[in-house]
Amino acid sequence: MKVLIIDNKDSFTFNLYHYVEQFAKDVDVYRANSISLKQVGIYDKIIFSPGPGLPTEHEIMFEIIDTYKIINQF
Template sequence: MILLIDHYDSFTYNIYQAVAEMGVEVEVVRYGALTVAELLAKKPEAIILSPGPGHPDALPESIKLIQTACQSIPLLGVCLGHQLLGAAFGGNVVQAPVIRHGKVSPVRHSDRGLFAHLPQPLPVMRYHSLVLEPETLPECFEVNAVATDDNSIMAIKHRDYPVFGLQFHPESIGTPDGVKLLKEFVSGLKRKAAVNG
């Protein structure tokens, strides 16, 4: 089962639908409805941190969840969820150079991991006014994608743990290959389950 933490955002259910259509059980839990211990007691195979309004500093329970779960449970952060990942490891979240709400940007990506075999550049849909500050991005993260129009960080991956962040919206029709990114995350879970029996 994948836990999807809802940070009070309508996009949460688009992510839910996209992932559930892949044949995996997804449980949506609204931010603050359960403690970190109660969330972890559900024994999720993975946790997806949804988009949402506001700043990661206003969501201390999600920061705590990331810090507690990151070594053992795969995490995927989308938009605000991506920013939460960076903040949980000590990075700063700052005003974006240009506010992007409903704007498509081309991104250059690593062509590895979640991005393997995707078009280069990759068009993605953006809905955000905050970004991870490149100068304070913790060294434990590698940058997997950068917007070519403003050089904002669009994707990160932890160097040691199964932790991935996407600043853009993979569930959006404006990200034509976004479902492939989500499928690669889910496929990684299925491969891990097969190995662990």
């Protein structure tokens, strides 16, 4: 399983990384401002770090959710 963690510039991101790598062999971390929708498409799961501030400050999060919410419904 290929997992993407979107880093919203907080110290919690690498806590998430170390936890997730126990269960998934392939875990990548990208800053929210340095990843495109095209890059996100290769991942099986996506985790957003909580980050400081408001979610509206990270537009890519909403683009990812809107694009992939229908594809990977539980």
